[in-house]
Amino acid sequence: MDRRQQKTREAIFKAFSSLLETKRFNNITVQEIIDEANIGRSTFYAHFETKDELLKAMCTDIFSHVFSEALSSEKTHDFSGTPNDLEAKITHILYHLKDNKSNLAGILSCESGELFMRYFKEYLTEMFKKYPEEIRKGAPSEFVLNHLAGSFAEAVKWWLKGKMKETPETIAGYYMAVIR
Numbered sequence: 070m071d072r073r074q075q076k077t078r079e080a081i082f083k084a085f086s087s088l089l090e091t092k093r094f095n096n097i098t099v100q101e102i103i104d105e106a107n108i109g110r111s112t113f114y115a116h117f118e119t120k121d122e123l124l125k126a127m128c129t130d131i132f133s134h135v136f137s138e139a140l141s142s143e144k145t146h147d148f149s150g151t152p153n154d155l156e157a158k159i160t161h162i163l164y165h166l167k168d169n170k171s172n173l174a175g176i177l178s179c180e181s182g183e184l185f186m187r188y189f190k191e192y193l194t195e196m197f198k199k200y201p202e203e204i205r206k207g208a209p210s211e212f213v214l215n216h217l218a219g220s221f222a223e224a225v226k227w228w229l230k231g232k233m234k235e236t237p238e239t240i241a242g243y244y245m246a247v248i249r
Contacts, residue, residue: 078116080106082127094124094181124181128188135165136192144168155200156245159221162196163237166225170233177229186222193218205249217248 070078084105088097099120103113117123166173176185197204197217204213221244228240235243 074116077106077108077112078126080108081113081116081123082130085123085127089176089181094120094176121184124176124184125188128176128185131165131169132188132192135162136196155197155203156241158196158200159244160237160241163225163228163240166229167233167237170229173229177226186226189225190218190222193221220244220247 081102084102085097087105088101092101097120099110099113102120102123103110106113117126173185176182194214194217197214201210204217206213208216224240224244228235
């Protein structure tokens with residue numbers, strides 16, 4: 070993707086996020102996104118076929134960084150010197166979710182929340198597969214992975230509902246205490 074395309078995509082994401090802060094997903098029209106992003110209709114459709122595809126791309130964009138293999142130093146947190154264990158990875162994810170809380174609040178507060186959670190659980194399942202030694206067994210692995218992804222997703226929803234008062238480290242600690 071060239072720089073012009075990246076800028077357009079970022080403008081669309083920003084416009085969509087802004088609209089999600091004030092409107093329900095189903096009430097947002099493509100025309101509103103176009104107007105907010107200050108782009109043409111054909112430009113929008115050159116990037117996304119539907120509003121649902123835009124949401125999926127936005128989730129993928131967030132998750133591809135959040136779930137990256139390397140833990141690095143960033144504005145709000147620095148995991149570059151820590152071991153890449155499951156608790157550090159979970160804490161890293163929580164920091165990113167907190168950094169994107171305005172987007173998440175809009176996405177999760179409406180119909181798009183179910184779609185977001187499905188994508189989120191898919192990424193979580195893949196992440197948990199990489200830490201078999203840190204996860205208690207006693208049931209088939211597919212069951213355990215489903216449980217871990219589902220329970221972590223629900224923990225995140227609980228944390229968001231409580232306005233993220235607890236630190237990411239605290240929530241990660243709670244979660245690890247439950248799964249060990």
